Amino acid sequence: MKQKNKEHSIHIKKIVKRFREFELRIRDVEIELGDILAILGPNGSGKTTLLNILATIIKPDICDVRILDYDLKSDSRVIRKFIGYVMHDFNLYEELSVYENLKIFLNIYKKNKSDLLSYVKPFLMKKFKELSYGQKKLVTLVKELIKEPKVLLLDEILSGLDFNTKTQVINILKEIRRKSIILLTTHNIRDAINICNKFLLLKNGTVSYYGSDSTELLSVLKSS
Numbered sequence: 001m002k003q004k005n006k007e008h009s010i011h012i013k014k015i016v017k018r019f020r021e022f023e024l025r026i027r028d029v030e031i032e033l034g035d036i037l038a039i040l041g042p043n044g045s046g047k048t049t050l051l052n053i054l055a056t057i058i059k060p061d062i063c064d065v066r067i068l069d070y071d072l073k074s075d076s077r078v079i080r081k082f083i084g085y086v087m088h089d090f091n092l093y094e095e096l097s098v099y100e101n102l103k104i105f106l107n108i109y110k111k112n113k114s115d116l117l118s119y120v121k122p123f124l125m126k127k128f129k130e131l132s133y134g135q136k137k138l139v140t141l142v143k144e145l146i147k148e149p150k151v152l153l154l155d156e157i158l159s160g161l162d163f164n165t166k167t168q169v170i171n172i173l174k175e176i177r178r179k180s181i182i183l184l185t186t187h188n189i190r191d192a193i194n195i196c197n198k199f200l201l202l203k204n205g206t207v208s209y210y211g212s213d214s215t216e217l218l219s220v221l222k223s224s
C-alpha cells in the first residue's frame with residue numbers, strides 16, 4: 001500500500017468551532033498534493049469559517065489538524081508563510097495600476113514570476129479601480145500565486161465571473177494543482193464536479209458528504 005506523504009497533505013482529524021447559535025464540526029478529512037477540494041453547502045453552513053480556520057485567521061475551540069505536517073494550533077506562524085488565500089475582499093490599491101500592484105508583491109516576495117503577468121496582460125496598465133469584478137478576482141488570484149503557495153484557499157473564486165474569465169481561472173487552477181493543495185468554496189455543483197476531485201458537503205456546520213464520488217454527492221444533495 002502506498003504511504004501517504006504527510007509533508008504534502010492536510011489532515012483534519014477534528015475541528016470544532018462554537019459560535020452563539022452555530023457550531024462547526026469536521027473530522028477525518030484529508031487533502032493531498034494534486035487534490036482540489038470543493039467545499040459545498042448553503043449560506044451559513046460553515047464554508048468560509050473552515051477556510052478562515054485553516055488560514056489561521058480564526059482559532060477553533062478544538063483543533064487536531066496538520067498542514068504539511070505542521071500542527072495548525074502550535075505552528076500557525078509557519079503555516080501562514082506558505083498559504084495563499086483569495087477572499088471576498090480584494091485588498092489591493094485602487095489608484096495603482098494592476099502592474100504597480102503586482103510589482104509590490106513581486107518585490108516583497110523577491111520572486112521573478114513575471115510569467116504570471118501574462119494572465120492579466122490585457123489590462124495590466126489599467127488602474128485597479130477600473131477593472132470589472134471578475135478581472136479584480138483574477139488579479140487577486142495572480143497576487144496570491146506570486147507567493148508560490150503550497151496551500152491555496154479560494155472563497156467563491158468562481159462566483160460573478162463571465163464565461164471567459166471563469167474559463168481562465170479554471171485553467172490556472174488545473175495548471176497549478178501539481179504544486180499546490182487547493183481548497184475552494186462554491187455554490188455551483190457543476191463547477192465543483194468539473195474542477196474538483198474531492199468534495200466536502202456541509203449542512204448546518206456538519207459534514208453531509210466527504211469523498212470523491214460525484215454521483216454519490218449528487219445523490220446526497222437530492223435527498224437532503
